[in-house]
Amino acid sequence: MLTIGVEEEYVLIDPASGVPVARAADVQAAANRQRALTEGEVQRELSQAQIEVATPVCRSLDEVGGHLLRLRHSLAQAARACGCRLAATGSVPFTDRLRVPVTRTPRYLRLRRAAPALVDEQLINGMHVHVGVPDREAGVRVLNGLRPWLPVLTAVAANSPFWHGGDTGFASWRTVVFDRWPVSGPPPEFADAADYDRRISTLVERGLIADTGQIYWQARLSERYPTVEVRAMDVQLTVDEAVLVAGLVRALCASTLGGAETPPSEPEFIRAAGWYAARHGTTGVLHDPVTGRPVPARQATGSLVARVDDALAATGDRDRAACLLGRLHRDGNGAVRQRRALRREGRASVIGLIVDETA
Template sequence: MVTVGVEEEYLLIDAATGVPVARAEQVRRTADLQPAVEAAEVQRELLQAQLEIATPVCRTLEEVDTHLKRLRRALSVSARVHGCRLAACGAAPFADRLPVPVSDTPRYRAMRAEAPQLTDEQLITGMHVHVGVPDRGAGVAVLNGLRPWLPLIVALSANSPLWHGVDTGFASWRTVVFGRWPVSGVPPVFDGATDYSRRVHSLVETGLIRDVGQLYWQARLSERYPTVEIRSMDVQLRVDEAVMLTGLVRAVAATLLVDHRRHRPLPGPGPAPHPHPEALAAALWYAARHGCADRLYDPLTGTLDTPPAVVARVLDVLGPALARSGDASRVEPVLRRLLHDGNGAARQRRELRRGGRAALLGLVGAVDGTPPDDRSPWGSRR
C-alpha cells in the first residue's frame, strides 16, 4: 500500500471584507491549545496571513478525510476567536494596498530581502500530497513519470480565479504566481537518484538558490521524508475534493511504481518515453488558464480532448491501482461530480455572480463544511 500525507495551506481573511489579515501567530497558538490538534500539525507559512497543516502518514483515504476535517475545524474555530475567517481558496480574492508582513523567521526574512515584490504577492495557498516510495531511485522514476500528469492535476484542482478584486481569466492564478520563482514548473527528466542529487545540490552550491526548499517544481523529492511531493494543486474548497485528488495522485504514483518494479518503460504521451519540456510547459499554462471548463490535456496521448473523454481514459488506466487501494469509491464519483458542477474556480465565479462578495466569502470560508457563524466549541481528536 502506497502511503500518503497531505499538507494544506489556508488564508486568514477579514470576515466582512475578505482582505487578508496578519493574525497567523495568534490563530496558531490558539489552535495548538485545542485537544484536537497534535504538536507541529499547524505550521507557519511565508506570510502572516497564511497557515499550513500537515496530516500524519495515512494508509487510507478515510484517514485523510478524518484528519483534514479535524484540522480545518480546529483552525476555523481558532480563527473566529481572533476575529477572522479561515479561507480555502488558492489565491486571495481581495487584498489591501499594504503588503502582509512575512512570518518572523530568518529564512522568510531573507526571502523578503531577496525578492520583495514576489514575496509580497505570495498570497496564494496550495495543497501538497506526499506519496511514499521505497527509495530515492523509485522516487525519481515516479517523478519522471508524473510529468505528463501534472497539467491534468492542475486543471482539476484549479481554485484561484480571483486576484485583487478582479477576475484574472485564469482558473488557477496561483499556478502563474508560483511559476515566477526560479526552478519552477514541470520538473526535468532525471537519470536516477544520483543525477537528481547532483543537479539539485549544484544549484545550492553555486548560490543560484538558497536551499533545496527553493525547488518550486510542481513535484519534487522530499528531503525530509521518503516521499515524492506533488505540489501542483490549489487548496480545495471541499474536503471530499481534496481527498479525491489525494486518491488520484496515489493511483498515478502506484501505477508508476508497478511499472518501475517490472522494469517497463514509464508511460508517456506519444511515441517518446518523455514529453518535450516545451509541450508540458504549454500544457501547464493551458491547464492554469482553462481549468476543466474547456478541453483537458490527456497524459496518455499528449493531446487535448473533452474532459469526459480524458477522465474516462484516465480512470481506465488507473482502475487497477484504485481497486487495490480501495479508493475507487472516493475518487470516481467525486471526480465525475466535479466535471458536472465545476472545479473550485468555476464555483467561485458562479457564487460571486450570484451573491456578490458576501456569498463568495461564505463559500471560501466554509472550509470544514459547517456554516461560518457556527460557534460550537473545540472538536475532539478522533
C-alpha cells in the first residue's frame, strides 16, 4: 500500500468582511501552544494572510481525514482567538485595496522582487498530495501516467470561483492564477529519472528559475521526500472532499505502478483540457482522457474511477470513494456551493459557508 500525506493552504479572513488579514504569525503562535499539534505541522506561506498544514505520513484515508480534522480544528480555534477566521478556499473571494504583505523570509522577499504584481496576487490556496514511491524512476513513471488525468482532478477539486469580489466565470480561478509562473501547468513527459533531473538542472543553470522550489508543475517529484507531489487541486472546503481527492490521487499512482495503460497525452491536449476543467469544473463537459472527446463531467469522472477501481479495492476505499464522489455530483463541489451561497444570501452567506465547512 502506497503511503500518503496531504498539505493544505488556508487564508485568514476578517469574519465580517471576508477580506484577508495579515495575522498568520499570531495564529501560528497560538496554534503551536496547543497540545494537539506537533512541531512542523503548521508552516507559514508566501502571504502573511496565509498558513499551511502538513499531515504526517499516512497509510489509510482514515488517518488522512483524522489528521486534517485535528489540524483544521486547532487552527480554526487559534484564528478565532486572534480575531479572524480560517478559510479553506482556493481563492480569496473578497479583498480590499490594501496589499497583503509578504512573509519576510529571504526566499519570499526575493520572489516579490522578481515578480511583484504576480506575488501580490498569489492569494490562492492549494492542496498538495504526496504519494510514496519506491524510487525516482518509479516516480517518473507515475508522473507520466498522471498527466492525462490532471484536468479531471482539477475539475473535481475546483473551489475558487470568486476573485476581488466578483465571479470569474471559472470554477478554479486558482489554476489560472498559478499558471502564470514560468514553470507551471501540467508537467512534460520524461524519458526517465535522469531526463527529469537533467531538464530541471538546466532550468536552474540557465537562470530561468532560482532553484528547484520554483518547479510549479501540477505534479512533480518532491526534492525533500521519496514522493510524487500532485498539486493540481484547489484546497477543499471540507475534510471529506480532501479525503476523496487524496484517495483518487493515490489510486491513480498505484494503478500506474501496477501497469495500467496511459491514454495518449499530447501536451497541447492536456493543457487545453486543463483550461476547460478550470473553466467549467464538474458542471459542464470535461475531456475524457480515454476517448479524447468532450463528455459530461460524470462520464469523465466515471472513466477515472474505472481506471483506479482495482487500486481503490486493494486499499478498501472503493465504497468510500463512490459515496463521496456521488455526494459531490449531487451537492456540487466547492465552486458550485460557493456560487449557490452567493445567490442565496450574498456575501455574508459565502463567508459563512467557507468558515463553517472549513472547520
